[in-house]
Amino acid sequence: EDKVVQSPLSLVVHEGDTVTLNCSYEVTNFRSLLWYKQEKKAPTFLFMLTSSGIEKKSGRLSSILDKKELFSILNITATQTGDSAVYLCAVGTNAGKSTFGDGTTLTVKP
Amino acid sequence: EAGVAQSPRYKIIEKRQSVAFWCNPISGHATLYWYQQILGQGPKLLIQFQNNGVVDDSQLPKDRFSAERLKGVDSTLKIQPAKLEDSAVYLCASSSPQGAGNTIYFGEGSWLTVV
Numbered sequence: 001e002d003k004v005v006q007s008p009l010s011l012v013v014h015e016g017d018t019v020t021l022n023c024s025y026e027v028t029n030f031r032s033l034l035w036y037k038q039e040k041k042a043p044t045f046l047f048m049l050t051s052s053g054i055e056k057k058s059g060r061l062s063s064i065l066d067k068k069e070l071f072s073i074l075n076i077t078a079t080q081t082g083d084s085a086v087y088l089c090a091v092g093t094n095a096g097k098s099t100f101g102d103g104t105t106l107t108v109k110p
Numbered sequence: 111e112a113g114v115a116q117s118p119r120y121k122i123i124e125k126r127q128s129v130a131f132w133c134n135p136i137s138g139h140a141t142l143y144w145y146q147q148i149l150g151q152g153p154k155l156l157i158q159f160q161n162n163g164v165v166d167d168s169q170l171p172k173d174r175f176s177a178e179r180l181k182g183v184d185s186t187l188k189i190q191p192a193k194l195e196d197s198a199v200y201l202c203a204s205s206s207p208q209g210a211g212n213t214i215y216f217g218e219g220s221w222l223t224v225v
Contacts, residue, residue: 004152006152032213034213034214041218041219042201042216042217042218042219043153043201043216044216045213045214045215048213088152088153090152090214095165096141096158096160096165096205097155097158097165097166098143098155098214099155100145100152100153100154101152102150102151102152103151103152
């Protein structure tokens with residue numbers, strides 16, 4: 001059975017801090033790893049990673065994949081209160097199936 | 111480009127009643143998913159369609175849940191009879207063909223409360 005585990009489950013930081021969110025996986029026929037941000041509604045897409053060692057970057061957010069060790073990290077630098085959300089990691093397979101982790105709840109305090 | 115449309119946004123029903131949710135995916139997206147997200151958990155796949163065929167329904171509680179996508183475009187998810195533990199957000203999502211790498215686009219969800 002495909003499995004995605006995220007850590008930590010929750011995190012509280014202050015504005016300006018840097019955070020690292022972790023996602024490890026065990027799936028058959030890995031195709032891609034995706035990060036989503038979920039506020040009070042549906043998840044919104046952040047990154048898709050398919051190759052090891054290539055960093056994807058968007059503003060203060062960046063992510064990298066390690067296909068040998070089967071994990072990915074999502075970094076957020078200079079956090080802002082607007083970054084408060086649940087961050088979901090999902091792994092897609094060649095069969096077109098996606099499995100989600102339970103998310104990391106990030107709270108950024110002013 | 112219009113996103114994934116879902117309705118109703120919110121529904122409160124009593125246990126043992128029935129409910130139906132509707133989803134219209136992004137135009138041209140052949141793959142449609144229904145996920146159940148219980149508070150504090152990640153989305154759990156209920157059913158995946160490729161056009162009007164079912165690709166994966168292994169986690170769909172078939173004694174009470176059903177879904178269809180008759181014309182390969184919009185879809186309905188039905189729960190009958192509902193149980194208290196069905197209280198969740200039901201997320202519909204769609205993706206373009208396999209070559210796009212599994213990027214899934216979500217609707218805003220249908221929030222179900224069973225009392």
